[in-house]
Amino acid sequence: MSQLLTSNTAVYTGTFDPIHKGHLDLIERGSRIFDHVVIGVGINPDKSPFFAMEERVELIRAVIEPFPNVSVRGFSGLAVAFVREIGARVMLRGLRSASDMESEFTMSLMNLSLDPEIETVFLMAKEPYSHLSSTLLRQIATFGGRLEQFLPASVADALEHRVRDRQRS
Ligand code: ADP
Numbered sequence: 098m099s100q101l102l103t104s105n106t107a108v109y110t111g112t113f114d115p116i117h118k119g120h121l122d123l124i125e126r127g128s129r130i131f132d133h134v135v136i137g138v139g140i141n142p143d144k145s146p147f148f149a150m151e152e153r154v155e156l157i158r159a160v161i162e163p164f165p166n167v168s169v170r171g172f173s174g175l176a177v178a179f180v181r182e183i184g185a186r187v188m189l190r191g192l193r194s195a196s197d198m199e200s201e202f203t204m205s206l207m208n209l210s211l212d213p214e215i216e217t218v219f220l221m222a223k224e225p226y227s228h229l230s231s232t233l234l235r236q237i238a239t240f241g242g243r244l245e246q247f248l249p250a251s252v253a254d255a256l257e258h259r260v261r262d263r264q265r266s
Pocket of ligand 1: 112114191197226228
């Protein structure tokens with residue numbers, strides 16, 4: 098991690114339950130802007146996740162292989178504290194809609210109050226992915242909908258298996 102301290106690193110935090118093609122598009126575009134992108138997989142106390150944090154990290158690790166300057170780590174606690182721990186000063190976030198804008202605006206101002214040295218940089222979601230959310234994809238999977246166009250194949254498989262396991266128990 099030490100080489101990250103001096104370089105132009107952005108940290109892309111989220112729940113990623115699971116990672117989808119909208120996230121991946123943002124990661125790919127971020128990897129062209131920044132020297133390094135570190136994906137931080139966090140715990141959202143308001144959500145009970147489909148996938149444990151280690152599973153979400155492993156699903157991401159498999160699909161970021163094509164990007165040599167992208168890595169993934171789990172974290173607990175405040176995102177700004179994680180960004181500091183990495184030695185970065187930039188948080189990368191995606192914006193899908195006006196409603197994202199409102200919550201992300203509040204969150205970025207709160208993060209600035211918590212740590213004024215850390216800036217949030219936003220990229221707009223690309224049109225084909227702007228309606229994608231992990232929440233919606235978990236719902237589609239639960240009702241047996243097709244997932245291939247929204248999720249990398251390995252993630253679609255894992256989600257279908259998880260839904261079946263949950264429906265059996
Ligand atoms: P969700 O569960 O809603 O997909 P996450 O916490 O996993 O949300 O999202 C992590 C980050 O990725 C957030 O900045 C979010 O705005 C962004 N993001 C989520 N979906 C997309 C998308 N379809 N395109 C671009 N960015 C996205």
